[in-house]
Amino acid sequence: MTKHITQWTTILLAIALIGVVSAAPAQERQSQIDEDFLLLMGARNAAKAGKHDTSVRRYRKLLERDPRLNDARRELGWVLIAAGKVAEAQEEFRVALHANPKDVEAWKGILEALRKTDQKDEFLKVLDRLVELEPTRKDLRMQLALELHNRGRFAEAEKHIVVLLGE
Amino acid sequence: MPKRMNSIQLIRNGWFIGTIGLLYGAAVWSGFQWIYTAEIVLERLEQAVEAPDPAAAMRVYEQIARSRVRRDDLDSFVKLGQVLERAGRADEAIEVWRRVAAAIPEDEGLRMRLALTLHNAGRYAEAELHFAALLREGPE
Numbered sequence: 001m002t003k004h005i006t007q008w009t010t011i012l013l014a015i016a017l018i019g020v021v022s023a024a025p026a027q028e029r030q031s032q033i034d035e036d037f038l039l040l041m042g043a044r045n046a047a048k049a050g051k052h053d054t055s056v057r058r059y060r061k062l063l064e065r066d067p068r069l070n071d072a073r074r075e076l077g078w079v080l081i082a083a084g085k086v087a088e089a090q091e092e093f094r095v096a097l098h099a100n101p102k103d104v105e106a107w108k109g110i111l112e113a114l115r116k117t118d119q120k121d122e123f124l125k126v127l128d129r130l131v132e133l134e135p136t137r138k139d140l141r142m143q144l145a146l147e148l149h150n151r152g153r154f155a156e157a158e159k160h161i162v163v164l165l166g167e
Numbered sequence: 168m169p170k171r172m173n174s175i176q177l178i179r180n181g182w183f184i185g186t187i188g189l190l191y192g193a194a195v196w197s198g199f200q201w202i203y204t205a206e207i208v209l210e211r212l213e214q215a216v217e218a219p220d221p222a223a224a225m226r227v228y229e230q231i232a233r234s235r236v237r238r239d240d241l242d243s244f245v246k247l248g249q250v251l252e253r254a255g256r257a258d259e260a261i262e263v264w265r266r267v268a269a270a271i272p273e274d275e276g277l278r279m280r281l282a283l284t285l286h287n288a289g290r291y292a293e294a295e296l297h298f299a300a301l302l303r304e305g306p307e
Contacts, residue, residue, distance in 0.1 A: 032275075032276065033275050033279045033301070038279065038302065039302070041282070041286065042298035042299075042302055044286070045282070045291055045294050045298050046295060046298070048286070048289075049292050049295045051295065054295075
């Protein structure tokens with residue numbers, strides 16, 4: 001009889017122990033966040049919210065922490081264009097191109113900056129470079145053909161029109 | 168003639184005790200299933216590889232969101248926020264993250280989730296308040 005009581009006591013104690021362990025309060029949660037990611041998302045959000053100065057400040061802080069973030073640098077360039085700071089934007093795109101001369105998105109940023117400042121000759125050169133980097137982009141080639149045509153450079157425009165028409 | 172057992176003998180019989188134990192276990196298990204139905208469905212929705220069914224997510228939301236957010240038991244709410252986001256119910260997910268972040272204001276990760284969900288829902292001005300707080304920026 002005593003043996004049975006001991007067995008039951010052991011079983012009940014084991015069950016109670018499992019219950020106590022499973023019902024123990026969960027550990028206090030305190031998650032860490034990545035400061036770079038926070039700055040990037042904060043900068044993007046501020047740009048979307050129309051707070052360009054705040055966005056630029058956050059992008060600059062992020063790039064101070066890690067200057068290799070070329071995507072962020074290009075985004076900063078576009079925010080600067082939206083804020084009307086075209087010269088600063090151009091500078092950021094040039095830094096991005098210095099790191100990667102074949103960065104098509106940075107070339108597009110420079111193209112936009114040149115278009116805004118009406119630097120026609122430089123605009124044409126950059127457009128030509130973009131067509132070279134992205135030969136299958138018909139819209140860019142068409143734009144280049146039109147620019148050349150409008151400047152009376154018909155022979156050069158003709159080459160691109162032939163490509164566009166698949167002749 | 169078979170011998171009849173009195174009640175003491177019946178209780179001492181191992182089969183009787185075993186049957187009662189099994190019935191008790193089944194009752195406890197059924198009760199657990201009944202009480203935690205919403206949590207069980209939520210667990211399944213969270214573990215599903217494909218995007219959760221929005222209707223199922225909303226049913227769970229309506230059941231769980233009624234309860235109070237407790238600091239020491241946030242798991243259900245965190246899972247609920249994630250499931251609602253994946254089910255495309257941004258407004259409800261924002262409400263969940265807002266409550267969770269209010270329950271533990273010092274947890275920056277939760278506030279970040281709220282800010283990101285607001286951002287992804289296109290509510291940039293509201294998200295901005297949280298990003299500014301997380302970046303410890305003063306008023307402009």
